[in-house]
Amino acid sequence: MEDLLVRIICRLVVPFVQLYGLYVITHGHLSPGGGFAGGAIVGASMILFALAFNLEAGSRKLSHDISLLMESGGAIGFILAGFVAMLLGQNFLTNKAAGFPLGVPGNLFSSGAIFFFSVAIGFKVGSTMCTLFYNLIEGSDRHRSSE
Amino acid sequence: MIDIEVLSKLFNNYYYFAAIILFIIGFHTMLTHANLIKKIIGMNIMETAAFLIFVSIGYIEGGRAPILDEGFDQIYMNPLPQALILTGIVVAVSVTAYALSLIIKLYQHYGTVDADEIARIRSYKP
Amino acid sequence: MEVNSLTAMAILVLASYIFFYLPASRLRGVLVLIMLGIIGYALVATVAEMPTFGASANPPHNEVYQRYLHQAVEDTGAINAIAAIITDYRAFDTLGEVTVLFTAIAAALSNLKAH
């Protein structure tokens, strides 16, 4: 836990891992990846940070309230992006028929609502993995001290 | 009783055969070990074996990954099993996390993670 | 090489009952091995009748596969066919999956924070 090398290497590596995770999320419709894989990478980077430093530093980077907010926001954002299609007069979660601009296939801003769906799933999966790990590590300690 | 035809079929379908062996190993781990964490690892191995047989059904000899940027002259893999399994992997991780939280609570309550031990404690002290 | 899968399932259920009522002993290990042998025999017999691995004329590669490959770019604008299937054709499935994640984390948190 007190190893200097691990801390320095983690401080160097974690931003690049997060950048790669965001790349995988936003380019999900062009290359392998998407919401699930990119969200898992971002969540794993936060877990790595909390492992190399201690849990307080990890909680300061991503506090519990923000994490829970991101998680609920991911699920609600997915559903809201589905309801936009209903407002436009089509079925729930439709993309092309609801009139989202598809753009040129191969560009970054193509494929309409898939981008929003991927971002919502990425937020959801990343914060879920992070929150699960934090609570598995610390949840029982708080319980034991309160007894 | 064992024909040479069946053996050659099994050798040709070696991915399916390996998936069956992994499934049996995972099931055996899950049934014979009393430690709960070992049971969860065995369950993960079983899940991975099921995913392996599902994805290898969609494999096509000489095909490319289903990124459709080269036109339709190429042979592409079947994207449908891969899309279904991608959902399954995430569900497997959530099931694992929930089971591990149950294990932590069991350890706090009984002081052990051994299933036989927990059964003995429960039968002596109702 | 025909296996009645219903018989295999019945034997499996019977063996599981015996498994739950027996303490950890050598008999239980032997019983588990017999049960796994039956399951493995059924699975191997099934695999031996499956079509050849990797052939392009296999039953899964039917018109659904052709439809997804030929229409995915035009229907959704996504090059990645898997992203097109997950977030457009079968987006309702993904909604259920997000619900599963939410349920899992709610259950785990309520379990860990319980008094």
Add this chain to the structure above:
Amino acid sequence: MTTGIEIFLLTFLIVCAVAVAYLKDLLSAVIVFGAYSLIMAINWQMLGAPDIAITEAALGAGVTTFLFIATISKTRRSE
């Protein structure tokens, strides 16, 4: 040509699964299971499924191993 590599990877998977069953130290078993997941990710790539390969490498080999290690740190290490 590629069949040799595939059969080697599948054999490695089976050896890893058997090793997980026979290891008495739970931490070693979890690390071997991480190696199993990583080999499985390579296997997905050989099967032409890079999406599942990325997801398995991040979730199966990364997050699942972290969760298991967290649980072992809360409970006991030996079986």
